[in-house]
Amino acid sequence: MAMLEINHLTTEFTTENGIVKAVRDVSLKVEKGEVLGIVGESGSGKSQTMFSVMGLLAGNGKVVEGSIKLDGKEISPLSFENRKDYEKTMDDIRGNDMAMIFQDPMTFLNPVLKIETQLVEPIINHNPDISKKEARQRALELMRKVGIPSPENRIDQYPHQFSGGMRQRIIIAIALACNPKVIIADEPTTALDVTIQAQVLDLISSLKDTIDSSIIMITHDLGVVASICDRIAIMYGGKIVETGTAEEIFYNPQHPYTKGLLQCIANPEEERKKLHPIPGSPPDLLNISNECPFVDRCESAMKICKLAMNDYTSFSDTHSCSCWLQHDMAKGKGEE
Amino acid sequence: MGRYILKRLAIGAVTLFLLASATFFLMKATPGSPISAEKYKTQAAYEAAEKLYNLDKPIMEQYFLYIENLAHGDLGESMVKTGRKVTDTIKVGFPVTAKVGTVAFLAALIIGISLGTAAALSKKKWINNVCMFVATIGVSLPSFVLAIFMIVFIGVKLRLLPFIGLNTPANYVLPVISLSLYPISMICRLTRSSILEVMKQDYIILARSKGTPYRKVILKHALKNAMLPVVTYAGPAFAYLLTGSFVIENIYSIPGIGSEMVSALTTRDYPMIMGLTIFLGLLVISFNLLTDIISASIDPRIKLK
Numbered sequence: 259m260a261m262l263e264i265n266h267l268t269t270e271f272t273t274e275n276g277i278v279k280a281v282r283d284v285s286l287k288v289e290k291g292e293v294l295g296i297v298g299e300s301g302s303g304k305s306q307t308m309f310s311v312m313g314l315l316a317g318n319g320k321v322v323e324g325s326i327k328l329d330g331k332e333i334s335p336l337s338f339e340n341r342k343d344y345e346k347t348m349d350d351i352r353g354n355d356m357a358m359i360f361q362d363p364m365t366f367l368n369p370v371l372k373i374e375t376q377l378v379e380p381i382i383n384h385n386p387d388i389s390k391k392e393a394r395q396r397a398l399e400l401m402r403k404v405g406i407p408s409p410e411n412r413i414d415q416y417p418h419q420f421s422g423g424m425r426q427r428i429i430i431a432i433a434l435a436c437n438p439k440v441i442i443a444d445e446p447t448t449a450l451d452v453t454i455q456a457q458v459l460d461l462i463s464s465l466k467d468t469i470d471s472s473i474i475m476i477t478h479d480l481g482v483v484a485s486i487c488d489r490i491a492i493m494y495g496g497k498i499v500e501t502g503t504a505e506e507i508f509y510n511p512q513h514p515y516t517k518g519l520l521q522c523i524a525n526p527e528e529e530r531k532k533l534h535p536i537p538g539s540p541p542d543l544l545n546i547s548n549e550c551p552f553v554d555r556c557e558s559a560m561k562i563c564k565l566a567m568n569d570y571t572s573f574s575d576t577h578s579c580s581c582w583l584q585h586d587m588a589k590g591k592g593e594e
Numbered sequence: 595m596g597r598y599i600l601k602r603l604a605i606g607a608v609t610l611f612l613l614a615s616a617t618f619f620l621m622k623a624t625p626g627s628p629i630s631a632e633k634y635k636t637q638a639a640y641e642a643a644e645k646l647y648n649l650d651k652p653i654m655e656q657y658f659l660y661i662e663n664l665a666h667g668d669l670g671e672s673m674v675k676t677g678r679k680v681t682d683t684i685k686v687g688f689p690v691t692a693k694v695g696t697v698a699f700l701a702a703l704i705i706g707i708s709l710g711t712a713a714a715l716s717k718k719k720w721i722n723n724v725c726m727f728v729a730t731i732g733v734s735l736p737s738f739v740l741a742i743f744m745i746v747f748i749g750v751k752l753r754l755l756p757f758i759g760l761n762t763p764a765n766y767v768l769p770v771i772s773l774s775l776y777p778i779s780m781i782c783r784l785t786r787s788s789i790l791e792v793m794k795q796d797y798i799i800l801a802r803s804k805g806t807p808y809r810k811v812i813l814k815h816a817l818k819n820a821m822l823p824v825v826t827y828a829g830p831a832f833a834y835l836l837t838g839s840f841v842i843e844n845i846y847s848i849p850g851i852g853s854e855m856v857s858a859l860t861t862r863d864y865p866m867i868m869g870l871t872i873f874l875g876l877l878v879i880s881f882n883l884l885t886d887i888i889s890a891s892i893d894p895r896i897k898l899k
Contacts, residue, residue: 350805353805357803358803366796366797368797368801370818371815416894433803435804
């Protein structure tokens with residue numbers, strides 16, 4: 259059974275200009291111990307999908323459809339009678355069964371609380387009987403685990419006394435605190451310097467071997483995905499357009515958007531060749547219709563793409579894609 | 595930290611000296627004299643009084659004389675109420691003012707922060723509207739208008755509460771309301787806007803992702819951050835409440851240093867004006883220092899240098 263299973267999840271935001279459909283009919287599965295990468299550009303709904311799962315959507319956001327199952331247990335807000343029950347259940351799950359690593363280490367730690375206070379918080383939340391001393395010991399262990407030198411001195415410091423990379427390690431330690439079943443990493447390297455990015459990525463990939471959590475890695479960097487993910491889901495315009503194992507996505511991409519993304523990776527080993535950016539910009543998710551979100555930027559767009567999206571076509575047990583080019587009547591089109 | 599406090603105290607002493615000098619010369623530049631012709635009827639008596647209080651000497655000499663006494667901690671005697679020491683007036687008057695002021699300050703803090711928090715976080719819109727309405731009235735309504743209004747309606751017409759002096763706890767109600775309405779409104783507005791700002795911060799999301807219940811997130815993560823602007827306002831505000839409101843003390847016949855100051859001013863009682871001004875200045879300077887120390891203890895990023 260999948261550790262986390264999302265089916266037909268749809269999330270909307272009410273704004274002054276109308277309803278923004280940030281996540282549209284998204285279905286995903288993560289097995290135990292598996293690393294899933296969700297790739298997409300800014301505004302593709304990849305973060306909002308995971309905020310929906312964690313129940314951390316902004317005040318104007320709402321899950322309007324779909325089911326979310328964590329280890330077989332339904333946790334979609336729609337399955338609860340009222341908000342209070344949902345929040346109570348989620349407070350037990352957040353930080354315990356499911357934890358999140360965030361994007362910007364400079365803003366996600368509370369500037370006025372000591373590292374110890376912030377690090378023992380999830381431990382105390384989910385082990386109410388633990389003694390202060392024991393919680394501190396566990397916090398120190400976590401700091402060692404994420405590679406913070408001399409944790410005994412640093413645990414009593416404040417976030418502003420840490421560098422960006424060290425703060426990100428603290429945020430990772432907070433996520434690891436209760437050995438969660440699922441860890442969601444929301445662009446954990448985006449806000450870091452390149453050298454620090456590599457260190458943090460190394461840390462995450464080494465952790466992945468020592469813990470048995472499933473990891474969902476949200477990123478817009480295919481290089482990051484290639485190095486640590488087992489499976490990849492490509493998201494565009496609030497939809498998942500293609501999923502597959504890392505190999506299937508990199509060597510046998512099917513969706514024109516996936517192909518476009520792969521053409522944007524610079525490869526230092528190859529001779530200097532021009533990168534091919536995808537022309538145009540992502541769709542406006544305000545009152546978007548049923549059309550394929552990629553239609554305006556797609557080189558092989560057909561009339562039908564404006565009307566609806568195709569169902570998912572499977573190429574293997576793990577590889578599927580939603581594109582009209584896969585339809586029998588369109589075979590041969592779009593090939594170069 | 596210790597060095598910082600010493601430095602601030604030194605600056606405070608200089609400030610006090612400048613305040614004393616400026617007050618001295620401004621006071622002398624105003625027409626009138628504490629030696630009134632009504633009290634000292636004959637010319638001889640008048641001149642004798644001037645001589646007694648050194649008022650016949652040149653101004654600069656009077657100034658140096660005063661500063662010299664001040665350096666010894668001697669604030670002098672009243673020139674109007676014969677034999678009354680300035681320090682005694684402070685000793686008698688300040689505790690009265692401080693009692694009313696402290697009650698008003700605590701009321702302002704508790705009510706202001708609660709109303710501001712409720713306005714910021716309540717899901718019910720009307721709570722926010724009511725709080726903001728009260729706060730706007732409180733900021734714009736002069737305290738003496740409210741004080742007189744309450745005396746007329748609550749004190750005289752309805753006879754619900756006493757309004758002269760401070761003999762019973764019930765006597766505190768009206769002056770405390772008059773004194774605290776403005777700081778309540780200010781603290782309410784500051785707390786509300788500051789909490790709304792803090793709740794949008796990323797670290798609130800991280801705190802929630804640890805499974806910390808919403809209520810605890812507010813108490814532990816939001817309030818401490820949100821209190822900084824409130825502390826910055828509340829410190830000096832407390833000093834002003836402790837120095838007593840000249841108007842409110844007069845309206846409610848409270849024998850505090852505020853009303854002493856008013857009578858000293860009207861009778862040109864030089865040593866009394868000087869002494870009270872220096873005392874009030876000392877209070878304001880100390881509370882500013884206290885505010886900075888509290889701010890630094892809340893936010894570790896503030897360095898006291």
